[in-house]
Amino acid sequence: MSDAVNKAHSDSDIETKSYRELHRPSSEFASRSDYLDHELQIMKPRRFGLNLPGRDFRFELEDLVPALAGTIGIIAMYSAVMMSWAEGLTAAWDHVNLGKDFAIEVARVEMLIPALLFCVLASGFINPKANLAGNHGPMIPLIGTIALAGAHPLALAILIGV
Numbered sequence: 001m002s003d004a005v006n007k008a009h010s011d012s013d014i015e016t017k018s019y020r021e022l023h024r025p026s027s028e029f030a031s032r033s034d035y036l037d038h039e040l041q042i043m044k045p046r047r048f049g050l051n052l053p054g055r056d057f058r059f060e061l062e063d064l065v066p067a068l069a070g071t072i073g074i075i076a077m078y079s080a081v082m083m084s085w086a087e088g089l090t091a092a093w094d095h096v097n098l099g100k101d102f103a104i105e106v107a108r109v110e111m112l113i114p115a116l117l118f119c120v121l122a123s124g125f126i127n128p129k130a131n132l133a134g135n136h137g138p139m140i141p142l143i144g145t146i147a148l149a150g151a152h153p154l155a156l157a158i159l160i161g162v
Helices: 003-008 013-016 032-042 059-094 100-126 137-147 155-159
Strands: none
Touching: 059 100, 059 137
């Protein structure tokens, strides 16, 4: 980190003052990197408390790229998982015929629930220092087999989690 960032606030200032008091506009820094380093130093997320943008942290332009990439990736992953599950279940049972419409609807629900519960509430407002909750990623190769057995991938996730 640059000296400008380290000299801006003493350790006691960072401990006693709020994020709003310590925040400075990016125009006061020599480079964007210095500004972002400063933001990381003064960020004060509360653990297991309500964290509000502007009071405890700020969104920056750099946050948009990983957010969009993650959104596109999770949509692709959930679509593949649900299509594999639907095809496996249809192949296992003659009376079940699940098509693309089913996979799309389930993927929507699966994306909404984790996005709202885990990403926004748990990791955004309640405990932003925590890593995001996991998803079906490691189980993708097993989805077809799980569906052929007539089960939902969540059963394996719970088994692994316990």
